[in-house]
Amino acid sequence: MFKSILVVCVGNICRSPMAEGLFRAKLGGRGIDVSSAGIGALVGKEADPTAVELMEQRGIDISFHRARQLDRAQVRSSELILVMEAWHRQEIEQHFPMARGRVYTLGHWEQFDIPDPYRKPREAFELALKAIEQGVEAWMERL
8 A cells, every 4th residue: 555646747737736636536534645746847836727627627626736846855755656658757767766666657557648738728638637537547446
């Protein structure tokens, strides 16, 4: 059983905040800490308004989210690190070798990446969120 999950994307304002929100909602009360960060985070920025709106439609509030840069302390303290694309895993393992064996794509079980909707139309966010929901469900079966 994992006690800490870190979800990572690039800017930490679109995909990883949505995934963090979904995991928190599904894991409530199970004692698992869920957080998110970005490889190239837009530090301090709020979650993208489209992401906030789509999550609100699901009854999940991510309006409080502020982007954080991925750092060594987060990597060390996280038992499971879930990324959106295969290259994120490579990037993390290159910069933080101690993460090897704990980094997987969110779509690992069904072998898919989740494309970045940043600065794209709402439809791109909807597609990304659908893939995120699919990935979260697959991981929930194994947590």
